[in-house]
Amino acid sequence: MIALAGRTVLLTGASGGIGAALCDALVGTGARVVAVGRNETRLQQLARRHDAGRVVPLVADLADDDGLAHVVSTVSRFERTPSVLVLAHAQSAFGMFEDQAMTELRALVDTNLLAPMALIHGLMPMLKQHPQAAVVAVGSTFGSLAFPGFSAYSATKFGLRGLMEGLSREYADGGLRFQYLSPRATRTAFNTPAVTAMNREMKVTEDAPGDVAEQLVAAIASGRQRLQLGWPEKLFARLNGALPGLVDRTLKSQLAIVRRHARAA
Ligand SMILES: NC(=O)c1ccc[n+]([C@@H]2O[C@H](COP(=O)([O-])OP(=O)(O)OC[C@H]3O[C@@H](n4cnc5c(N)ncnc54)[C@H](OP(=O)(O)O)[C@@H]3O)[C@@H](O)[C@H]2O)c1
Numbered sequence: 001m002i003a004l005a006g007r008t009v010l011l012t013g014a015s016g017g018i019g020a021a022l023c024d025a026l027v028g029t030g031a032r033v034v035a036v037g038r039n040e041t042r043l044q045q046l047a048r049r050h051d052a053g054r055v056v057p058l059v060a061d062l063a064d065d066d067g068l069a070h071v072v073s074t075v076s077r078f079e080r081t082p083s084v085l086v087l088a089h090a091q092s093a094f095g096m097f098e099d100q101a102m103t104e105l106r107a108l109v110d111t112n113l114l115a116p117m118a119l120i121h122g123l124m125p126m127l128k129q130h131p132q133a134a135v136v137a138v139g140s141t142f143g144s145l146a147f148p149g150f151s152a153y154s155a156t157k158f159g160l161r162g163l164m165e166g167l168s169r170e171y172a173d174g175g176l177r178f179q180y181l182s183p184r185a186t187r188t189a190f191n192t193p194a195v196t197a198m199n200r201e202m203k204v205t206e207d208a209p210g211d212v213a214e215q216l217v218a219a220i221a222s223g224r225q226r227l228q229l230g231w232p233e234k235l236f237a238r239l240n241g242a243l244p245g246l247v248d249r250t251l252k253s254q255l256a257i258v259r260r261h262a263r264a265a
């Protein structure tokens with residue numbers, strides 16, 4: 001268990017659907033949240049929902065070296081530096097791979113994979129000052145089961161899962177823990193109307209962001225290393241690891257649906 005009360009939590013993606021709900025839930029545990037995002041208005045609104053000083057907005061573009069440096073240098077000047085880093089930002093990219101531009105793919109990798117690496121790297125000296133610290137990556141079902149129409153996005157989430165797994169093994173004998181926690185589909189602006197329409201047709205359940213945030217905060221406090229939310233996603237993620245051919249056949253039968261929605265996206 002890791003007590004969150006009194007800690008400073010650096011939360012990326014705080015202006016997003018899951019991130020804002022996570023921010024509220026983290027403040028509910030007694031933590032102070034440094035809320036990172038690009039949308040200043042939404043960060044200010046988030047801060048106004050809580051007592052003064054509990055949410056500290058920090059505007060930064062994490063796909064940009066200057067934005068990453070700004071985050072690290074700002075929190076390094078705090079009296080109470082972060083002992084928990086929650087990576088809840090990401091870009092989505094639904095579409096057939098051959099239709100996606102290289103500039104879009106590069107931005108996807110910069111945001112979803114290189115930014116977490118850079119933040120973990122930059123914050124490591126601060127995190128290691130605390131006897132107990134945690135880095136939490138918000139992953140995805142698609143980080144364990146690559147989905148057609150989400151090939152590049154899945155690649156970034158597979159990469160993130162690998163990073164967290166490697167780091168948790170690299171630091172297994174200390175007080176710094178690495179957690180990879182995956183929501184399933186969640187009702188936020190992350191999913192474009194085309195994704196929502198596909199999910200409906202494929203009967204994919206979409207969770208409410210508040211419910212997801214509650215489960216994520218419970219998992220952060222419990223210190224569990226890995227978590228996949230939802231049935232049957234939990235089962236499918238495991239099946240894909242053990243019997244990928246079975247999942248190939250199931251998804252092949254649904255490929256026409258994916259292509260139709262991806263081309264409409
Ligand atoms: N929604 C789902 O169905 C779902 C399912 C599984 C996993 N997830 C994961 O859950 C996490 C949160 O997703 P969500 O649904 O809350 O998405 P969301 O509502 O679209 O929010 C995305 C967040 O990421 C931030 N962001 C994106 N690019 C950024 C950049 N270059 N620099 C700084 N911040 C950036 C956005 O900031 P601004 O808005 O301020 O630009 C926003 O706060 C993501 O890691 C996502 O992969 C989502």
